[in-house]
Amino acid sequence: MSAAVEGIASAVRGRRLRAVDVAAEALARIERTDPVLCAFAEVWGGEALRRAGEVDARVAAGEPLPLAGVPVAVKGRRGLRAAGPLLEAGCVAVGATSVPGPGTSWQTWGLGAHGRTVNPWRADRTPGGSSAGAAVAVAAGLVPLATGSDGAGSVRIPAAWCGVVGLKVTGGRLPSPDRTGLASPGVLTRTAADATAWWRVVSGRTGEAVAAPSFPVTAIWSPDLGFAAPAPGPVALARASVDRLVDAGVVRLTRPPVWPQPLLVDPAPAWLALRTPGADPADAHRVRAVNDRRLDALFARTGLLLTPTAPTAPHGHDGPGDVYSTALTWAFNVSGHPALSLPAGFGTDGCPAGLQLVAARGQEEVLLAVAREAERRGAVVRGPRA
Structure with a gap:
């Protein structure tokens, strides 16, 4: 299976694709399908296109952006605060994904702008949570990359129930606003290669040669x-x-x-x-x-x-x-x-x-x-x- 993140970034860096066009296509997919899936709490159409235009300008100026033009969905309305390294690397934030709404103590669900978030495989089932919309947006192909946070399984459970890859990083290795130290940042992608691209950027290891383990x-x-x-x-x-x-x-x-x-x-x-x-x-x-x-x-x-x-x-x-x-x-x-x-x-x-x-x-x-x-x-x- 191909790595969507690297493919998009390579094409935008090589000026075979424009980040503006990639963002417009992602926004069109969201507009078509989100009324059913309810994966997004907010969609930032105009802002996303503006940011994509800035990425195209940065590429034209010769910046070697590792994630040039890659559409990313961020977890929750406050998720953009933690997305700085991704935006600096050339990602284009297209919206905030759904998280649980008020009124329940269980967190394996989500509430989007159009209603409750549904599992893309069976609409009568939950996608998991609390990174609910993030998993759905990736599983349904709306974006190749979505951020999450994981305090008890909030990345891994929706990844499992939506059939995607979900990574929770080592506690304390990346910044987290959680006062208890239980929650760590994470990512949801369709392939491990795409998750690796995220990890290299947020860990500051872009371009480093990393030794692979011996298999098995x-x-x-x-x-x-x-x-x-x-x-x-x-x-x-x-x-x-x-x-x-x-x-x-x-x-x-x-x-x-x-x-x-x-x-x-x-x-x-x-x-x-x-x-x-x-x-x-x-x-x-x-x-x-x-x-x-x-x-x-x-x-x-x-x-x-x-x-x-x-x-x-x-x-x-x-x-x-x-x-x-x-x-x-x-x-x-x-x-x-x-x-x-x-x-x-x-x-x-x-x-x-x-x-x-x-x-x-x-x-x-x-x-x-x-x-x-x-x-x-x-x-x-x-x-x-x-």
Whole structure:
């Protein structure tokens, strides 16, 4: 699968395409489809075309913009504040994507300008959240790149449920307004190569030669992290995805470390305590310390931890029921490890699922390299929109 971001940027830099025309096409796609998908809270038509004109002028002046003319959607109405490096690199912001509206404590949904955000594969299902519109905009091909933020799984869950790539970076590695330290910036794209292009810009590593890991990368598979109770469907899809990676020579499974307790301690009480003003953080720090020790031991002997991204298939718009959609993701917000959701195929309901890849802190390049290699070797199952 081709990398849309690099293709657009190369064509605009080479003046085979104008950024203004690329932006106009993206805006036309949004105008046609967003009344149904409800992926955008705001669309910045005139401003986007003005910014695109500035990109064309910068290219004509000889600026080597790594993301020249690439349309980007930013998460929420305040998302433009964090998009400075992307705009400086030549991206054109076309609008703000939907996030959850008021009135509910569950965050796996979105509210756009035209109504509730729908899953592009089944309109009666949620796309996940809270980066809801971002995942939908990318999955539906409205933009090749959308920013997100992930405090408990808010990038990875919608990536899984919409069938796209979603990366959460190491806690504290990039600026975040979250006072708890649980939320990290992230990105949603259709390919790992496109996510890599984003990462190189926001991490300041554009143009650097980065050493690739040796394949196969060692990995440990856990369907439940030792405490969750995921449904059979997402587990089966994620495990089938792991088997494809193994068969393609991308990963090699090893045994997990042996200790008498579960692989990790359930982080739910710790996460909730850290997010609740006035709560006693003592137990949260204890759980974090235990899991940090276990994860340090795990990554001392293997390159990756593999799990299903979400414990359930996408739920309806009336809510998730009693199962936390974050059960398999928020441990890595508490610990700060980088994690990526890779498309893992489709369930019997016609909705996508995801495989979560977790690496040691600071190892975003390993996650992206494994995902790129999986795509290159044909080990990633995608739907017709890809």
